[in-house]
Amino acid sequence: MRRAVSGKLGGILNGKHVLLGITGGIAAYKCAELVRGLRKAGADVRVVMTAAAERFVTPTTLQALSGHPVRGSLWDEAAEAAMSHIELARWADAVLIAPASADTLARLAGGHANDLLSTLCLATEAPVHLAPAMNRVMWANPATRANVAALQDRGFRIHGPASGEQACGETGEGRMLEPGQLVAALAGSAGAWQGRRVLITAGPTYEDLDPVRFLGNRSSGKMGFALAEAAVAQGAEVLLVAGPVLLPTPSGVRRIDVRSAAQMHDAVMAELAGTDTFIAAAAVADYRPKTVSAGKIKKSEADATLALERTPDILAAVAGSPMRPKRVIGFAAETERLEEYAREKMHNKRLDAIAANAVGMPGSGFESDDNALTVFTRTGRHAIAHTTKRQAADALLEILLEQLP
Numbered sequence: 001m002r003r004a005v006s007g008k009l010g011g012i013l014n015g016k017h018v019l020l021g022i023t024g025g026i027a028a029y030k031c032a033e034l035v036r037g038l039r040k041a042g043a044d045v046r047v048v049m050t051a052a053a054e055r056f057v058t059p060t061t062l063q064a065l066s067g068h069p070v071r072g073s074l075w076d077e078a079a080e081a082a083m084s085h086i087e088l089a090r091w092a093d094a095v096l097i098a099p100a101s102a103d104t105l106a107r108l109a110g111g112h113a114n115d116l117l118s119t120l121c122l123a124t125e126a127p128v129h130l131a132p133a134m135n136r137v138m139w140a141n142p143a144t145r146a147n148v149a150a151l152q153d154r155g156f157r158i159h160g161p162a163s164g165e166q167a168c169g170e171t172g173e174g175r176m177l178e179p180g181q182l183v184a185a186l187a188g189s190a191g192a193w194q195g196r197r198v199l200i201t202a203g204p205t206y207e208d209l210d211p212v213r214f215l216g217n218r219s220s221g222k223m224g225f226a227l228a229e230a231a232v233a234q235g236a237e238v239l240l241v242a243g244p245v246l247l248p249t250p251s252g253v254r255r256i257d258v259r260s261a262a263q264m265h266d267a268v269m270a271e272l273a274g275t276d277t278f279i280a281a282a283a284v285a286d287y288r289p290k291t292v293s294a295g296k297i298k299k300s301e302a303d304a305t306l307a308l309e310r311t312p313d314i315l316a317a318v319a320g321s322p323m324r325p326k327r328v329i330g331f332a333a334e335t336e337r338l339e340e341y342a343r344e345k346m347h348n349k350r351l352d353a354i355a356a357n358a359v360g361m362p363g364s365g366f367e368s369d370d371n372a373l374t375v376f377t378r379t380g381r382h383a384i385a386h387t388t389k390r391q392a393a394d395a396l397l398e399i400l401l402e403q404l405p
């Protein structure tokens, strides 16, 4: 059985003020356990419920568990006299809305302020975490997708939903994350990368030749996605610029999908301002066809030659930008002379560190779930032994903070 809050999280939110907003959805029944988990992690929790939430759980339960009166209305004079909604918004170190119904997402995306919870979200400077929960068709609806994208663009952190059996009897994406997972997500916000903006590229690029053919490579995106997941778990605000891959977006990560090196370059440069750390895990094509044929290229008896031109070097452009982030990190996938070539790339592209990846054998590098890396900084080298890409990502982030504080 899943433990509500793992022993590892006990005390990790010590002294943090968490404002828990509960909205109308059957998953609201899990909030009793969520409040207990947050308190066990050391947080001081105050609960705000919408009118719809009170149809699913009683304020009395949450008052008993949080140790504070539960707030519901913007017009409760006694409660406002004790702590006004503006004071409550300032009090919060983090706002967590769980479950966040489809209607709540729509109202937050629209900037509404017609009840206590939406007003608090407009009035707070604390990060707002949303744990959506709804029927799978509602979650997939283009209106909900657009609202979620708008909220992510504005810095709201989205956690989940998970996939599985739903209260309505259907199966699919839309279940609220478990209380333990939400406590872990918030604890991550108090982690070593808290307050840092991390931009990561992942996956391959596809360089079109004609409407049906392209030049690509074997990158699956797993390494870059693992880094995004690890960074967000450590509290970073993460933007993932992903080439064409078939991976789900890690919870809490903002993602921009691109296809070609030129598109990846443009997306990265447009988002660079304010970035603390840039990590280029993508396998970007170095060359693209000089011309892209409008129609399918027909075969003939003669041999064919492809004219190629260079793509923009995204990593070098970031390192040379006036908006250069504090840390600029590259990857180097090499089949031979790993250290020599990796150091050469670090020097030529003016990087702070490079993660060298021995590729060409099964069990690490491209496509695999595992990896082994050697991280070179200007002054040293640090080995990350063969492990899962997620653990390698954790280790790499730790090395970066230690070596490039």
Ligand code: PMT
Pocket (backbone or CB within 6 Å): 201, 202, 203, 204, 218, 219, 220, 221, 222, 223, 224, 261, 280, 281, 282, 283, 284, 285, 286, 311, 312, 313, 314, 315, 316, 329, 330, 331, 332, 333, 345, 357, 359, 365, 366, 367, 368
């Ligand atoms: O995606 P996976 O299947 O999980 O595999 C992971 C990986 C092997 C793709 C990844 O860990 C890795 O090593 N990525 C770098 C791949 C590579 O071949 O890099 P490179 O040596 O061509 O380029 C060096 C660096 O410059 C890289 O950080 C690359 O992202 C960057 N670059 C390269 C060319 C270019 N036009 N723009 C760039 O930003």
